[in-house]
Amino acid sequence: MVDKPIPGAVLGIESSCDETAAAVLAPDGRVLAEAVLSQQEHAAFGGVVPEIAARAHLAHLPGLVAAVMQRSGTDFAALGGVAATSGPGLIGGLIVGAGLAKGVAIAHHLPFIAVNHLEAHALTARLPGVVSGGVAFPYLLLLVSGGHCQCVSVEGVGTYARLGGTIDDAVGEAFDKVGKLLGLGWPGGPAVERLAARGDPQRFALPRPLFGRPGCDFSFSGLKTAVAQLVVSYPPGALPGQDAADIAASFQAAVAAVMADRAGRAMDLFAAQHGPRTLVVAGGVAANGAIRVALTAACAARGFAFVAPPLRLCGDNAVMVAWTGIERLRLGLTDPLGHAPRPRWPLDEMAA
Ligand code: KG4
Numbered sequence: 145m146v147d148k149p150i151p152g153a154v155l156g157i158e159s160s161c162d163e164t165a166a167a168v169l170a171p172d173g174r175v176l177a178e179a180v181l182s183q184q185e186h187a188a189f190g191g192v193v194p195e196i197a198a199r200a201h202l203a204h205l206p207g208l209v210a211a212v213m214q215r216s217g218t219d220f221a222a223l224g225g226v227a228a229t230s231g232p233g234l235i236g237g238l239i240v241g242a243g244l245a246k247g248v249a250i251a252h253h254l255p256f257i258a259v260n261h262l263e264a265h266a267l268t269a270r271l272p273g274v275v276s277g278g279v280a281f282p283y284l285l286l287l288v289s290g291g292h293c294q295c296v297s298v299e300g301v302g303t304y305a306r307l308g309g310t311i312d313d314a315v316g317e318a319f320d321k322v323g324k325l326l327g328l329g330w331p332g333g334p335a336v337e338r339l340a341a342r343g344d345p346q347r348f349a350l351p352r353p354l355f356g357r358p359g360c361d362f363s364f365s366g367l368k369t370a371v372a373q374l375v376v377s378y379p380p381g382a383l384p385g386q387d388a389a390d391i392a393a394s395f396q397a398a399v400a401a402v403m404a405d406r407a408g409r410a411m412d413l414f415a416a417q418h419g420p421r422t423l424v425v426a427g428g429v430a431a432n433g434a435i436r437v438a439l440t441a442a443c444a445a446r447g448f449a450f451v452a453p454p455l456r457l458c459g460d461n462a463v464m465v466a467w468t469g470i471e472r473l474r475l476g477l478t479d480p481l482g483h484a485p486r487p488r489w490p491l492d493e494m495a496a
């Protein structure tokens with residue numbers, strides 16, 4: 145595979161879950177314009193409603209794309225390519241985003257890149273703005289979001305080896321469920337972190353699933369159940385505010401300890417093959433301060449550099465999609481307009 149110059153900026157579109165996002169990046173990865181619209185339509189339901197998400201993407205995406213194109217100062221005809229998340233995710237949203245991207249590609253005779261959302265999270269650390277020049281291959285990725293929780297050896301564009309992952313819930317899902325149990329807004333992660341800030345992390349001894357076990361798989365359902373049992377041990381509606389904060393802090397401390405332990409095991413597996421290099425954390429949960437602190441310490445103990453992209457690039461966004469488009473275009477990797485969006489699309493099926 146050869147490095148090909150890209151003739152123009154790349155438009156990226158993200159619509160796999162409940163963020164409607166568009167971005168335009170220069171061929172060198174500079175962000176010319178970006179926008180993320182977090183759909184508020186789901187708050188009343190305590191979770192993402194797929195049909196509502198698809199309709200909201202349809203309502204918002206055309207205007208969002210027009211706005212970022214205008215702000216970037218780029219004409220559609222001058223683009224070097226159009227990239228859209230084409231899986232994994234909710235099929236309705238994927239069809240909306242990929243369909244719009246294909247329409248632009250057809251109208252302006254542009255290459256289309258069907259982006260794997262997990263690959264987009266994985267390659268975010270290579271944006272030249274994240275660390276100077278971007279993180280070089282190979283590196284270890286800890287992908288932690290509402291739907292995903294896995295350790296991946298990132299060896300090149302399209303070359304990923306999954307070292308371990310969750311055997312039940314994703315870590316963001318556990319945060320969201322604990323948020324719900326504590327009567328916090330949705331999504332639960334940021335709300336649990338805010339509440340935990342005024343709680344005592346040592347008040348409740350909660351389980352730390354798989355801590356110290358070989359391998360780097362994760363499990364969160366037992367921890368979530370323990371929190372549920374703790375909450376129902378209070379009379380309905382009578383959980384004191386300080387106790388709720390202490391539960392949030394104890395839960396977050398248990399998660400952070402487990403993450404550092406599991407990531408540590410993954411670093412040992414990775415280092416056996418490549419030596420100590422860099423641990424990159426990605427996905428919405430990477431925004432969590434306590435988890436970042438725990439991972440920083442685990443990296444320092446093993447001689448790994450720790451890279452956490454800026455918060456706005458941790459959650460779902462279109463900068464990562466456009467950047468993945470650039471990485472793939474450079475290698476001449478484009479997709480046919482007949483590419484069908486894939487609700488399920490494991491990372492290790494990405495090899496070109
Ligand atoms: O990557 P993302 O935006 O969407 C996908 O799931 O793909 O991640 C969203 C998840 C949600 O579960 C949310 O509760 C969690 O990331 N999250 C957090 C924090 N911010 C977002 N979890 C813990 N602490 C946070 N500060």
Ligand code: ZN
Binds near residue numbers: 428459460
């Ligand atoms: Zn995501």
